Amino acid sequence: xINIFIEMIKYAFISRAFFAGLIISFCSALIGSSLVLxxxxxxxxxxxxxxxxxxxxxxxxxxxxxxxxIPIVIIAAILILQLNQNTKINGDAAIAVLSASALALGTLxxxxxQGTNVDLNSYxxxxxxxxxxxxxxxxxxxxxxxxxxFILLRxxxxxxxxxxxxxxxxxxxxxxxxxxxxxxxxLIIVVGMRMLGALLISSLIIFPCLSxxxxxxxxxxxxxxxxxxxxxxxxxxxxxxxxxxxPTGATIVLVNLFTLIVCWVYNKLR
Amino acid sequence: MTILQAKKLCLRYGHHYAFKDLSFKLMDKDFLxxxxxxxxxxxxxxxxxxxxxxxxxxxxxxxxxxxKHQIGYLPQNPIFKPAFPASVYEVVSMGVLNQTRLLSRxxxxxxxxxxxxxxxxxxxxxxxxTLSGGQRQRVLLARALAASTNLLILDEPSNNLDYSSKQDxxxxxxxxxxxxxxxxxxxDLDHHNLIGNKILSLNPKLPFFGSTNDYVRRIxx
Numbered sequence: 001x002i003n004i005f006i007e008m009i010k011y012a013f014i015s016r017a018f019f020a021g022l023i024i025s026f027c028s029a030l031i032g033s034s035l036v037l038x039x040x041x042x043x044x045x046x047x048x049x050x051x052x053x054x055x056x057x058x059x060x061x062x063x064x065x066x067x068x069x070i071p072i073v074i075i076a077a078i079l080i081l082q083l084n085q086n087t088k089i090n091g092d093a094a095i096a097v098l099s100a101s102a103l104a105l106g107t108l109x110x111x112x113x114q115g116t117n118v119d120l121n122s123y124x125x126x127x128x129x130x131x132x133x134x135x136x137x138x139x140x141x142x143x144x145x146x147x148x149x150f151i152l153l154r155x156x157x158x159x160x161x162x163x164x165x166x167x168x169x170x171x172x173x174x175x176x177x178x179x180x181x182x183x184x185x186x187l188i189i190v191v192g193m194r195m196l197g198a199l200l201i202s203s204l205i206i207f208p209c210l211s212x213x214x215x216x217x218x219x220x221x222x223x224x225x226x227x228x229x230x231x232x233x234x235x236x237x238x239x240x241x242x243x244x245x246x247p248t249g250a251t252i253v254l255v256n257l258f259t260l261i262v263c264w265v266y267n268k269l270r
Numbered sequence: 271m272t273i274l275q276a277k278k279l280c281l282r283y284g285h286h287y288a289f290k291d292l293s294f295k296l297m298d299k300d301f302l303x304x305x306x307x308x309x310x311x312x313x314x315x316x317x318x319x320x321x322x323x324x325x326x327x328x329x330x331x332x333x334x335x336x337x338k339h340q341i342g343y344l345p346q347n348p349i350f351k352p353a354f355p356a357s358v359y360e361v362v363s364m365g366v367l368n369q370t371r372l373l374s375r376x377x378x379x380x381x382x383x384x385x386x387x388x389x390x391x392x393x394x395x396x397x398x399x400t401l402s403g404g405q406r407q408r409v410l411l412a413r414a415l416a417a418s419t420n421l422l423i424l425d426e427p428s429n430n431l432d433y434s435s436k437q438d439x440x441x442x443x444x445x446x447x448x449x450x451x452x453x454x455x456x457x458d459l460d461h462h463n464l465i466g467n468k469i470l471s472l473n474p475k476l477p478f479f480g481s482t483n484d485y486v487r488r489i490x491x
Contacts, residue, residue: 037351152372159364162356169320169343170368170417213355217397222355 126197342414365416404435
Protein backbone atom coordinates (compact mmCIF):
# COMPACT_ATOMS: atom_id res chain seq x y z
CA UNK A 1 0.00 0.00 0.00
CA ILE A 2 2.89 2.35 0.82
CA ASN A 3 4.39 1.69 -2.62
CA ILE A 4 1.10 2.57 -4.28
CA PHE A 5 0.90 5.71 -2.19
CA ILE A 6 4.43 6.80 -3.15
CA GLU A 7 3.59 6.16 -6.80
CA MET A 8 0.38 8.21 -6.50
CA ILE A 9 1.96 11.19 -4.83
CA LYS A 10 4.34 11.64 -7.76
CA TYR A 11 1.44 13.04 -9.76
CA ALA A 12 0.87 16.69 -8.90
CA PHE A 13 -2.93 16.56 -9.31
CA ILE A 14 -3.16 13.53 -7.04
CA SER A 15 -1.02 15.05 -4.31
CA ARG A 16 -3.17 18.21 -4.49
CA ALA A 17 -6.32 16.14 -4.12
CA PHE A 18 -4.76 14.14 -1.29
CA PHE A 19 -3.86 17.18 0.82
CA ALA A 20 -7.19 18.86 0.09
CA GLY A 21 -8.95 15.63 1.09
CA LEU A 22 -7.01 15.38 4.35
CA ILE A 23 -8.07 18.90 5.32
CA ILE A 24 -11.71 18.37 4.27
CA SER A 25 -12.07 15.03 6.06
CA PHE A 26 -10.50 16.39 9.26
CA CYS A 27 -12.63 19.55 9.29
CA SER A 28 -15.86 17.74 8.46
CA ALA A 29 -15.35 15.37 11.39
CA LEU A 30 -14.93 18.33 13.77
CA ILE A 31 -18.27 19.85 12.90
CA GLY A 32 -20.00 16.49 12.32
CA SER A 33 -20.30 15.58 16.01
CA SER A 34 -22.31 18.67 16.81
CA LEU A 35 -24.58 18.36 13.77
CA VAL A 36 -25.29 14.65 14.20
CA LEU A 37 -25.94 14.91 17.95
CA UNK A 38 -28.33 17.80 17.37
CA UNK A 39 -30.19 15.80 14.71
CA UNK A 40 -29.13 18.24 12.01
CA UNK A 41 -27.23 15.69 9.90
CA UNK A 42 -29.27 16.43 6.79
CA UNK A 43 -28.26 20.08 6.75
CA UNK A 44 -25.01 18.98 5.07
CA UNK A 45 -26.91 17.07 2.41
CA UNK A 46 -29.21 20.01 1.71
CA UNK A 47 -26.33 22.47 1.54
CA UNK A 48 -24.38 20.25 -0.86
CA UNK A 49 -27.28 20.46 -3.32
CA UNK A 50 -27.34 24.21 -2.91
CA UNK A 51 -23.59 24.24 -3.57
CA UNK A 52 -24.18 22.21 -6.73
CA UNK A 53 -26.81 24.70 -7.94
CA UNK A 54 -24.55 27.65 -7.17
CA UNK A 55 -21.53 26.03 -8.88
CA UNK A 56 -23.52 25.37 -12.05
CA UNK A 57 -24.73 28.97 -12.18
CA UNK A 58 -21.13 30.14 -11.60
CA UNK A 59 -19.89 27.95 -14.47
CA UNK A 60 -22.53 29.33 -16.79
CA UNK A 61 -21.76 32.93 -15.86
CA UNK A 62 -18.02 32.36 -16.06
CA UNK A 63 -17.30 32.92 -12.35
CA UNK A 64 -14.99 30.86 -10.13
CA UNK A 65 -17.29 28.11 -8.72
CA UNK A 66 -15.89 27.97 -5.15
CA UNK A 67 -15.79 31.73 -4.53
CA UNK A 68 -19.24 32.14 -6.07
CA UNK A 69 -20.77 29.25 -4.12
CA ILE A 70 -19.44 30.12 -0.64
CA PRO A 71 -21.68 33.16 0.06
CA ILE A 72 -24.72 31.48 -1.53
CA VAL A 73 -24.36 28.33 0.55
CA ILE A 74 -23.78 30.38 3.72
CA ILE A 75 -27.00 32.34 3.03
CA ALA A 76 -28.84 29.05 2.41
CA ALA A 77 -27.53 27.64 5.72
CA ILE A 78 -28.70 30.69 7.65
CA LEU A 79 -32.04 30.55 5.82
CA ILE A 80 -32.50 26.91 6.86
CA LEU A 81 -31.81 27.85 10.49
CA GLN A 82 -34.26 30.75 10.36
CA LEU A 83 -36.97 28.70 8.66
CA ASN A 84 -36.47 26.07 11.32
CA GLN A 85 -36.94 28.55 14.17
CA ASN A 86 -39.41 31.10 12.95
CA THR A 87 -42.02 29.45 10.78
CA LYS A 88 -44.21 26.41 10.60
CA ILE A 89 -41.81 24.72 8.20
CA ASN A 90 -39.90 21.98 10.03
CA GLY A 91 -36.12 21.78 9.75
CA ASP A 92 -36.15 18.70 7.52
CA ALA A 93 -38.87 20.17 5.28
CA ALA A 94 -36.91 23.43 4.95
CA ILE A 95 -33.81 21.44 3.95
CA ALA A 96 -35.82 19.40 1.42
CA VAL A 97 -37.35 22.53 -0.15
CA LEU A 98 -33.99 24.30 -0.52
CA SER A 99 -32.08 21.22 -1.63
CA ALA A 100 -34.60 20.14 -4.32
CA SER A 101 -34.96 23.70 -5.61
CA ALA A 102 -31.19 24.21 -5.82
CA LEU A 103 -30.67 20.85 -7.53
CA ALA A 104 -33.39 21.68 -10.06
CA LEU A 105 -31.86 25.12 -10.71
CA GLY A 106 -28.39 23.64 -11.12
CA THR A 107 -29.57 21.00 -13.59
CA LEU A 108 -31.55 23.63 -15.52
CA UNK A 109 -28.60 26.00 -15.83
CA UNK A 110 -26.30 23.21 -16.93
CA UNK A 111 -28.75 22.05 -19.59
CA UNK A 112 -29.10 25.62 -20.87
CA UNK A 113 -25.32 26.01 -20.96
CA GLN A 114 -24.53 23.27 -23.48
CA GLY A 115 -21.12 21.63 -23.44
CA THR A 116 -20.63 21.50 -19.69
CA ASN A 117 -21.82 17.94 -19.13
CA VAL A 118 -18.40 16.94 -17.84
CA ASP A 119 -18.72 19.51 -15.07
CA LEU A 120 -22.17 18.23 -14.16
CA ASN A 121 -20.70 14.83 -13.38
CA SER A 122 -17.71 16.25 -11.53
CA TYR A 123 -19.93 18.42 -9.33
CA UNK A 124 -22.38 15.62 -8.63
CA UNK A 125 -19.94 12.77 -8.08
CA UNK A 126 -16.62 14.56 -7.55
CA UNK A 127 -13.33 14.23 -9.37
CA UNK A 128 -9.79 14.33 -8.08
CA UNK A 129 -8.83 15.83 -11.43
CA UNK A 130 -10.94 18.85 -10.54
CA UNK A 131 -8.70 20.00 -7.66
CA UNK A 132 -6.50 22.83 -8.91
CA UNK A 133 -3.66 24.55 -7.03
CA UNK A 134 -6.03 27.45 -6.48
CA UNK A 135 -8.62 25.08 -4.93
CA UNK A 136 -5.95 23.62 -2.65
CA UNK A 137 -4.93 27.10 -1.49
CA UNK A 138 -8.56 27.97 -0.69
CA UNK A 139 -8.84 24.63 1.10
CA UNK A 140 -5.80 25.38 3.27
CA UNK A 141 -7.05 28.86 4.19
CA UNK A 142 -10.55 27.61 5.00
CA UNK A 143 -9.08 24.65 6.89
CA UNK A 144 -7.08 27.00 9.12
CA UNK A 145 -10.17 29.16 9.73
CA UNK A 146 -12.37 26.14 10.53
CA UNK A 147 -9.88 24.39 12.83
CA UNK A 148 -9.03 27.55 14.79
CA UNK A 149 -12.72 28.47 15.14
CA PHE A 150 -13.46 24.99 16.44
CA ILE A 151 -10.59 25.02 18.94
CA LEU A 152 -11.65 28.44 20.18
CA LEU A 153 -15.36 27.65 20.48
CA ARG A 154 -15.31 23.92 21.29
CA UNK A 155 -16.70 24.39 24.81
CA UNK A 156 -19.54 26.58 23.63
CA UNK A 157 -20.30 24.16 20.78
CA UNK A 158 -20.46 21.29 23.29
CA UNK A 159 -22.73 23.28 25.63
CA UNK A 160 -25.18 24.14 22.86
CA UNK A 161 -25.12 20.60 21.52
CA UNK A 162 -25.78 19.08 24.94
CA UNK A 163 -28.32 21.51 26.39
CA UNK A 164 -29.13 24.67 24.43
CA UNK A 165 -31.60 25.89 27.04
CA UNK A 166 -29.02 25.89 29.84
CA UNK A 167 -26.39 27.37 27.51
CA UNK A 168 -28.76 30.21 26.69
CA UNK A 169 -29.56 30.76 30.38
CA UNK A 170 -25.88 31.26 31.26
CA UNK A 171 -25.46 33.83 28.50
CA UNK A 172 -24.17 31.83 25.54
CA UNK A 173 -25.59 33.33 22.36
CA UNK A 174 -27.07 30.12 20.96
CA UNK A 175 -28.26 31.68 17.68
CA UNK A 176 -24.86 33.19 16.96
CA UNK A 177 -23.13 29.86 17.53
CA UNK A 178 -25.74 28.10 15.37
CA UNK A 179 -24.92 30.50 12.56
CA UNK A 180 -21.16 29.96 13.06
CA UNK A 181 -21.71 26.17 12.88
CA UNK A 182 -23.79 26.58 9.72
CA UNK A 183 -21.08 28.75 8.13
CA UNK A 184 -18.37 26.18 8.97
CA UNK A 185 -20.56 23.43 7.52
CA UNK A 186 -21.13 25.50 4.36
CA LEU A 187 -17.39 26.05 3.86
CA ILE A 188 -16.68 22.33 4.22
CA ILE A 189 -19.43 21.44 1.77
CA VAL A 190 -18.27 23.89 -0.89
CA VAL A 191 -14.61 22.89 -0.83
CA GLY A 192 -15.40 19.19 -0.41
CA MET A 193 -17.88 19.07 -3.27
CA ARG A 194 -15.07 19.38 -5.86
CA MET A 195 -13.55 16.10 -4.75
CA LEU A 196 -16.37 13.97 -3.34
CA GLY A 197 -19.26 15.48 -5.25
CA ALA A 198 -22.48 17.10 -4.07
CA LEU A 199 -24.20 13.75 -3.57
CA LEU A 200 -21.53 12.28 -1.31
CA ILE A 201 -19.86 15.13 0.60
CA SER A 202 -22.41 15.12 3.45
CA SER A 203 -21.36 11.55 4.26
CA LEU A 204 -17.98 12.89 5.44
CA ILE A 205 -19.83 14.92 8.06
CA ILE A 206 -22.13 12.11 9.21
CA PHE A 207 -20.28 8.75 8.97
CA PRO A 208 -17.16 9.41 11.09
CA CYS A 209 -19.25 10.83 13.93
CA LEU A 210 -21.65 7.86 13.88
CA SER A 211 -18.70 5.47 13.98
CA UNK A 212 -17.07 7.42 16.82
CA UNK A 213 -20.35 7.40 18.76
CA UNK A 214 -20.08 3.61 18.99
CA UNK A 215 -16.71 3.91 20.74
CA UNK A 216 -16.75 7.08 22.81
CA UNK A 217 -18.00 8.08 26.24
CA UNK A 218 -17.15 11.76 26.25
CA UNK A 219 -17.63 14.58 23.76
CA UNK A 220 -13.88 15.16 23.57
CA UNK A 221 -13.27 11.47 22.86
CA UNK A 222 -16.01 11.52 20.23
CA UNK A 223 -14.48 14.49 18.43
CA UNK A 224 -10.94 13.04 18.49
CA UNK A 225 -12.00 9.52 17.42
CA UNK A 226 -14.24 10.99 14.74
CA UNK A 227 -11.37 13.06 13.30
CA UNK A 228 -8.96 10.07 13.37
CA UNK A 229 -11.50 7.77 11.69
CA UNK A 230 -12.41 10.36 9.09
CA UNK A 231 -8.80 10.96 8.06
CA UNK A 232 -7.96 7.23 8.14
CA UNK A 233 -10.99 6.30 6.02
CA UNK A 234 -10.10 9.05 3.57
CA UNK A 235 -6.52 7.78 3.17
CA UNK A 236 -7.63 4.13 2.77
CA UNK A 237 -10.42 5.09 0.36
CA UNK A 238 -8.14 7.38 -1.64
CA UNK A 239 -5.41 4.75 -2.11
CA UNK A 240 -7.95 1.99 -2.79
CA UNK A 241 -9.67 4.05 -5.46
CA UNK A 242 -6.33 4.56 -7.20
CA UNK A 243 -5.34 0.90 -6.92
CA UNK A 244 -8.71 -0.47 -8.08
CA UNK A 245 -9.43 2.39 -10.49
CA UNK A 246 -12.76 3.16 -8.82
CA PRO A 247 -14.44 6.57 -8.29
CA THR A 248 -12.66 8.32 -5.38
CA GLY A 249 -15.72 9.82 -3.65
CA ALA A 250 -17.73 6.61 -3.76
CA THR A 251 -14.77 4.52 -2.52
CA ILE A 252 -14.15 6.85 0.44
CA VAL A 253 -17.84 6.73 1.39
CA LEU A 254 -17.88 2.91 1.22
CA VAL A 255 -14.78 2.70 3.43
CA ASN A 256 -16.58 4.96 5.89
CA LEU A 257 -19.65 2.71 5.73
CA PHE A 258 -17.52 -0.38 6.36
CA THR A 259 -15.89 1.35 9.35
CA LEU A 260 -19.30 2.26 10.74
CA ILE A 261 -20.45 -1.37 10.49
CA VAL A 262 -17.27 -2.61 12.21
CA CYS A 263 -17.62 -0.02 15.02
CA TRP A 264 -21.32 -0.84 15.46
CA VAL A 265 -20.65 -4.59 15.66
CA TYR A 266 -17.77 -3.97 18.12
CA ASN A 267 -20.05 -1.86 20.29
CA LYS A 268 -22.74 -4.56 20.29
CA LEU A 269 -20.29 -7.33 21.15
CA ARG A 270 -18.33 -5.63 23.94
CA MET B 271 -29.68 41.92 51.62
CA THR B 272 -32.21 41.95 48.76
CA ILE B 273 -31.27 39.44 46.09
CA LEU B 274 -34.14 39.97 43.69
CA GLN B 275 -37.12 42.27 43.48
CA ALA B 276 -39.99 42.06 40.99
CA LYS B 277 -42.18 45.13 40.63
CA LYS B 278 -45.61 45.01 38.96
CA LEU B 279 -44.54 42.41 36.42
CA CYS B 280 -46.90 41.79 33.50
CA LEU B 281 -46.48 39.47 30.57
CA ARG B 282 -49.09 39.45 27.85
CA TYR B 283 -49.42 37.24 24.78
CA GLY B 284 -52.05 38.93 22.59
CA HIS B 285 -55.09 39.29 24.84
CA HIS B 286 -53.93 36.65 27.30
CA TYR B 287 -51.92 37.49 30.40
CA ALA B 288 -49.32 34.93 31.51
CA PHE B 289 -49.23 36.94 34.76
CA LYS B 290 -50.26 40.43 35.79
CA ASP B 291 -49.12 42.93 38.46
CA LEU B 292 -46.78 40.47 40.06
CA SER B 293 -44.60 41.89 42.84
CA PHE B 294 -42.33 40.05 45.23
CA LYS B 295 -39.01 40.46 46.96
CA LEU B 296 -36.39 37.86 47.86
CA MET B 297 -33.74 38.30 50.52
CA ASP B 298 -30.42 36.49 50.79
CA LYS B 299 -30.89 32.77 51.67
CA ASP B 300 -34.62 32.81 50.96
CA PHE B 301 -36.07 29.64 49.46
CA LEU B 302 -39.03 30.50 47.25
CA UNK B 303 -41.37 27.86 45.86
CA UNK B 304 -43.47 29.00 42.88
CA UNK B 305 -46.69 27.01 42.62
CA UNK B 306 -49.73 27.13 40.37
CA UNK B 307 -51.69 25.07 37.87
CA UNK B 308 -50.42 24.20 34.38
CA UNK B 309 -50.21 27.25 32.14
CA UNK B 310 -50.21 29.73 35.04
CA UNK B 311 -46.86 31.20 33.90
CA UNK B 312 -44.42 29.57 36.35
CA UNK B 313 -41.76 28.65 33.80
CA UNK B 314 -42.34 31.92 31.92
CA UNK B 315 -41.67 33.84 35.14
CA UNK B 316 -38.38 31.97 35.57
CA UNK B 317 -37.42 32.87 32.00
CA UNK B 318 -38.14 36.54 32.80
CA UNK B 319 -35.85 36.32 35.85
CA UNK B 320 -33.18 34.70 33.70
CA UNK B 321 -33.52 37.54 31.18
CA UNK B 322 -34.61 35.25 28.36
CA UNK B 323 -38.08 36.79 28.05
CA UNK B 324 -38.75 40.51 28.39
CA UNK B 325 -41.85 41.29 30.47
CA UNK B 326 -44.52 43.46 28.82
CA UNK B 327 -44.28 45.87 31.74
CA UNK B 328 -42.73 46.01 35.20
CA UNK B 329 -39.17 45.38 36.26
CA UNK B 330 -36.98 42.70 37.81
CA UNK B 331 -34.08 44.10 39.79
CA UNK B 332 -31.21 41.76 40.60
CA UNK B 333 -28.70 42.48 43.34
CA UNK B 334 -25.74 44.45 41.97
CA UNK B 335 -23.33 41.69 42.91
CA UNK B 336 -25.37 39.18 40.93
CA UNK B 337 -24.61 39.37 37.23
CA LYS B 338 -27.48 38.43 34.94
CA HIS B 339 -25.87 35.29 33.57
CA GLN B 340 -24.32 34.14 36.84
CA ILE B 341 -27.43 32.37 37.98
CA GLY B 342 -27.47 28.62 38.45
CA TYR B 343 -30.30 27.13 36.40
CA LEU B 344 -31.81 23.67 36.20
CA PRO B 345 -34.24 23.53 33.24
CA GLN B 346 -37.53 21.65 33.26
CA ASN B 347 -37.36 18.11 31.85
CA PRO B 348 -34.14 18.48 29.93
CA ILE B 349 -34.22 15.95 27.10
CA PHE B 350 -30.92 14.29 26.34
CA LYS B 351 -30.08 11.94 23.52
CA PRO B 352 -29.81 8.47 25.14
CA ALA B 353 -26.29 7.74 23.94
CA PHE B 354 -24.95 11.30 24.07
CA PRO B 355 -21.20 11.02 24.61
CA ALA B 356 -20.69 13.39 27.55
CA SER B 357 -18.99 12.62 30.84
CA VAL B 358 -20.35 13.91 34.14
CA TYR B 359 -17.27 16.15 34.39
CA GLU B 360 -17.95 17.65 30.95
CA VAL B 361 -21.59 18.30 31.91
CA VAL B 362 -20.68 20.08 35.16
CA SER B 363 -17.94 22.03 33.33
CA MET B 364 -20.67 23.69 31.26
CA GLY B 365 -21.66 25.56 34.41
CA VAL B 366 -18.44 27.58 34.55
CA LEU B 367 -18.60 28.71 30.91
CA ASN B 368 -20.15 31.99 32.09
CA GLN B 369 -16.99 32.69 34.09
CA THR B 370 -14.44 31.48 31.53
CA ARG B 371 -12.91 33.54 28.73
CA LEU B 372 -12.46 31.99 25.29
CA LEU B 373 -8.76 31.23 25.64
CA SER B 374 -8.53 30.63 29.39
CA ARG B 375 -8.77 27.30 31.18
CA UNK B 376 -11.78 26.12 33.14
CA UNK B 377 -11.66 27.02 36.85
CA UNK B 378 -11.16 23.40 37.97
CA UNK B 379 -11.62 24.13 41.67
CA UNK B 380 -15.15 25.40 41.05
CA UNK B 381 -16.08 22.28 39.08
CA UNK B 382 -14.57 19.96 41.68
CA UNK B 383 -16.21 21.86 44.51
CA UNK B 384 -19.64 21.58 42.83
CA UNK B 385 -19.12 17.85 42.24
CA UNK B 386 -18.10 17.39 45.88
CA UNK B 387 -20.99 19.41 47.33
CA UNK B 388 -23.50 17.27 45.42
CA UNK B 389 -21.59 14.05 46.32
CA UNK B 390 -21.10 13.09 42.68
CA UNK B 391 -17.32 13.39 42.50
CA UNK B 392 -17.00 9.60 42.22
CA UNK B 393 -19.22 9.67 39.10
CA UNK B 394 -17.22 12.36 37.29
CA UNK B 395 -15.61 9.98 34.78
CA UNK B 396 -18.87 8.17 33.92
CA UNK B 397 -21.02 8.80 30.86
CA UNK B 398 -23.92 11.07 31.87
CA UNK B 399 -26.48 9.04 29.91
CA THR B 400 -25.72 5.89 31.92
CA LEU B 401 -26.75 7.46 35.25
CA SER B 402 -30.05 6.93 37.05
CA GLY B 403 -32.69 9.69 37.12
CA GLY B 404 -31.74 10.77 40.65
CA GLN B 405 -28.02 10.82 39.85
CA ARG B 406 -28.65 12.87 36.71
CA GLN B 407 -30.59 15.50 38.65
CA ARG B 408 -27.76 15.76 41.17
CA VAL B 409 -25.25 16.22 38.35
CA LEU B 410 -27.43 18.89 36.71
CA LEU B 411 -27.74 20.58 40.10
CA ALA B 412 -23.94 20.46 40.41
CA ARG B 413 -23.77 22.14 36.97
CA ALA B 414 -26.15 24.87 38.20
CA LEU B 415 -24.04 25.27 41.34
CA ALA B 416 -20.88 25.62 39.26
CA ALA B 417 -22.60 28.48 37.42
CA SER B 418 -23.53 30.34 40.61
CA THR B 419 -23.14 30.01 44.33
CA ASN B 420 -25.54 32.92 45.00
CA LEU B 421 -28.84 32.13 43.28
CA LEU B 422 -30.24 28.83 42.04
CA ILE B 423 -33.31 28.63 39.81
CA LEU B 424 -34.89 25.20 39.49
CA ASP B 425 -37.79 24.37 37.19
CA GLU B 426 -39.70 21.36 38.53
CA PRO B 427 -36.53 19.49 39.46
CA SER B 428 -38.34 16.60 41.13
CA ASN B 429 -40.15 15.49 37.97
CA ASN B 430 -39.43 11.86 37.11
CA LEU B 431 -37.83 11.15 40.50
CA ASP B 432 -39.07 8.36 42.75
CA TYR B 433 -40.03 9.10 46.37
CA SER B 434 -36.67 8.35 47.94
CA SER B 435 -34.67 10.21 45.27
CA LYS B 436 -37.03 13.16 45.74
CA GLN B 437 -36.47 13.19 49.51
CA ASP B 438 -32.76 12.95 48.99
CA UNK B 439 -32.83 15.78 46.44
CA UNK B 440 -34.88 18.05 48.70
CA UNK B 441 -32.53 17.41 51.62
CA UNK B 442 -29.64 18.53 49.42
CA UNK B 443 -31.53 21.68 48.43
CA UNK B 444 -32.18 22.48 52.10
CA UNK B 445 -28.46 22.12 52.81
CA UNK B 446 -27.57 24.38 49.86
CA UNK B 447 -30.10 26.94 51.09
CA UNK B 448 -27.90 27.53 54.15
CA UNK B 449 -25.55 29.51 51.92
CA UNK B 450 -27.60 30.63 48.91
CA UNK B 451 -30.98 31.80 47.62
CA UNK B 452 -33.15 29.28 45.79
CA UNK B 453 -36.17 29.74 43.54
CA UNK B 454 -37.99 26.54 42.63
CA UNK B 455 -41.04 25.91 40.50
CA UNK B 456 -42.89 22.89 41.81
CA UNK B 457 -46.02 20.88 41.26
CA ASP B 458 -45.17 18.74 44.21
CA LEU B 459 -47.80 19.85 46.69
CA ASP B 460 -46.87 17.17 49.21
CA HIS B 461 -43.43 18.61 49.43
CA HIS B 462 -43.69 22.32 48.96
CA ASN B 463 -45.24 22.58 52.40
CA LEU B 464 -42.13 21.01 53.81
CA ILE B 465 -39.49 22.89 51.89
CA GLY B 466 -38.63 26.57 51.53
CA ASN B 467 -39.61 29.60 53.57
CA LYS B 468 -41.59 31.54 50.95
CA ILE B 469 -44.32 30.71 48.46
CA LEU B 470 -45.47 32.53 45.36
CA SER B 471 -48.76 31.15 44.06
CA LEU B 472 -49.66 31.97 40.47
CA ASN B 473 -53.02 30.25 40.86
CA PRO B 474 -55.59 32.88 39.70
CA LYS B 475 -58.04 31.55 42.34
CA LEU B 476 -55.48 31.74 45.13
CA PRO B 477 -52.87 34.43 44.39
CA PHE B 478 -50.33 34.59 47.19
CA PHE B 479 -46.85 35.73 48.10
CA GLY B 480 -45.59 35.28 51.63
CA SER B 481 -44.22 32.79 54.10
CA THR B 482 -44.82 29.08 53.71
CA ASN B 483 -46.55 28.96 57.11
CA ASP B 484 -49.01 31.70 56.12
CA TYR B 485 -49.75 29.90 52.87
CA VAL B 486 -50.47 26.63 54.66
CA ARG B 487 -52.75 28.46 57.09
CA ARG B 488 -54.56 30.14 54.21
CA ILE B 489 -55.15 26.84 52.44
CA UNK B 490 -56.57 25.27 55.58
CA UNK B 491 -58.86 28.28 56.13
